Amino acid sequence: MTTTLTEQRQPQKATHRERQRRSRQRARRHNWACGLAGWLWLVVVAVPLYWTIITSFKAKSRYYASNPMVPSKDPTLDNYRFVMESDFLRYFLNSVVVTAGAVVPAVVFSFMAAYAIVRGWRMRVLRAVNGLFLMGLAIPLQATVIPVYLIIIRLHLYDNLLALILPSIAFAIPLSVLVLANFIRDVPKELFDSMRVDGATEWTTLWRLAAPLTRPAILTVTIFNSLTIWNGFLLPLILTQSPERRTLPLALWTFQGQYGVNVPAVLAAVVLTTLPVLVLYAFGRRQLLSGLTAGFSR
C-alpha cells in the first residue's frame, strides 16, 4: 500500500555500499535519449526563469534597448522599490493570514478525521464519511465556486479574508484525509493496544501516539496544502473585491493590468511574490517535493 512511505524508508535501509554499486551500474548503462531530453528540458525551464530574474534588475528606461539575455551592467533595485510601494507588503500579509488560517485547521481536522476513519473502520458512519471524502477527490471542486460565492454572500463574509479561508479548508480535506489515513494505518496495532491498556482515551492516543509517529506525513500534507493555498487564484478572484483584501497572485494580476508596459517592474513583482516559496524551497527541497507528490507517487 502506501508507497510514499516505503519510498521514504528505502534510502535509509539501503546501505552506502549498496547505493554505490547501484549508481555505478546506472552510470554504465548510459541513456542518450533520456540525457538529451534532460538537458533540453533544463534549457526550456531555465531560460524563462533566467530572463525573468535578470530583467527584473534592469532600469525601465534601458530595458528596450538592451539585449534581453544579458544581465544589466548596472543592476537597479528601483523596480523592487516600486513594487513594494504598490502595497505588496499588505498583499503578502493577506496571503500569510489566509494560508496559515486555512492550513492549520485543515491539517488538524483532517488528522482527527483520518484517525477516526482508521480506528473506527468497523463503524458504518465512518466508512460513509470516508466515501464522501473520496468522492471529493474525483470532482473538480472549481465547479462549485458559484454556490460557494452565494454562501459567502449570505454569511456576509464577501470581501473578507475568512471567505477565502473556509472554502480553502474544505477543498484541502479530501486529499489530506486520504494521505494521513494511509500513514496512520501503518502504525502497529500493538502500540494502540498498549495505550488502551494504560487507560489512555482515544483523544490522548490521537495526540500522544498517532501524531508523533506520523509526523513526516503531517509535514508533507502541511506543505502541499500551503503551496496550493498560497498560490490560489480563483477564490480570491471571486470572493474579494477591495484592493486591501488582495492576496499575492491576485495582486500580481492586477499589477500587470495596471503597469503591463513596465516589463521590468512586472517581473520584479513576479520574483518578489515567489521569493518566500523559493526561500523555503532552498531550505527544504526534499520535504517540499515529497509534499508535492503527496499521496500520488504510485
Added chain:
Amino acid sequence: MSSLTGHRSRREPHSILPWLAVPALVVFVGFAVVPLVGVFALSFTTWDGIGAIHPSGLTSWRAVLTDPGLPHALWVTFLVMAASWAVQTPLSILLGTFMAGRQRYRAVLGVVYFVPLMLSSAAIAIAYKALLDPNFGLGAGLKIEALSKDWLGRPGLAFGVVVFVVSWQFVPFHSLIYQGGVQQIPKSLYEAAQLDGAGRIRQFFSITLPQLKYTIITSSTLMVVGSLTFFDLIFVLTEGGPADATRVLALDMYKRGFQASLMGPASAIAVILVLVGLALALLLRRLGGRDAGASQLEGA
C-alpha cells in the same frame, strides 16, 4: 483490517471516534458538498449574482444546450486535455527515467527542474505574457523574427502557447511521479534482459514501459482530471481568447457567471464540468482497474 475490526468490536458502543470526524465533516459538507448540490439547484434558476434568485425551470439548460458556445468549449477542453497529455507523458517518462539515475549532476539539475512547481499559475502566466509580448518580449529583444510573433493574439498560436505553458508547469510534477515509478522497477529484470542480449531500446519497451503501467495510469488520471481545472493559467494568459480559441469549460463557466452575470447558465456549465470530471475518472479507473486516490485506500 479484519483483525482490527474484531478487536474493536469489544469496545464500548459510545465511542468518541465519530466525533473526531465532525469538524472536517462540517467544513467539507458546508463548503464542498452543499455547493455541489447547490450548483445543480442553481442551474434551474435565474440569478444575476447580486439580486434575488428566481426559479426558472429549464430556461438555463435550454440556453446552454442550444448555444454553439458549449460544444466549442467542450471541444477546446478536450483539445487542451489531449494535447497536454500527448506532450507531457512522453517527456515526463523520459525525464523521470533520467532523474531516477543517481549521478551527482542530475541532482544539481533537479534543483532547477522543480522550480516551476513552486510558482503560482498566475505568476507563471504573467511572466510568459511579458516574455511572449510581440513588441517588448524576449523574441523582439533578440530581434529574432521567428520568435517575435503575436503569440497570444492568434487563435492557433495562443492554443499552442497554453499547451506549452501547461507542460512547462506540470512536467516536473509528473516526472517526479515517474521517477518514483522507475526506481521501484526491480534491477534484476534489467540484468536478466541484458543476459538475454536485449538492447537498451528493447529493454525500455519490454521492461520499463510495462512496469510503469500503474504509474502511467496514475499520472494520466491526474493530468486528465487536472486539465479540467486549468483556470488560473488560461485566464491570466489569454482570458479564453483570442476568438474563444482557449475558452475551456472552467473559463466558460466563469465568464458566463461572473462577467456576464448569468449564474443560471454558468451553473449548468459547472454541472457539465462535474459530470465530465466524474466520467473521466470512472473511465480511467475502468481502463486501469484502479485510480489515483481510491486504489491506495483499497490496497490498505
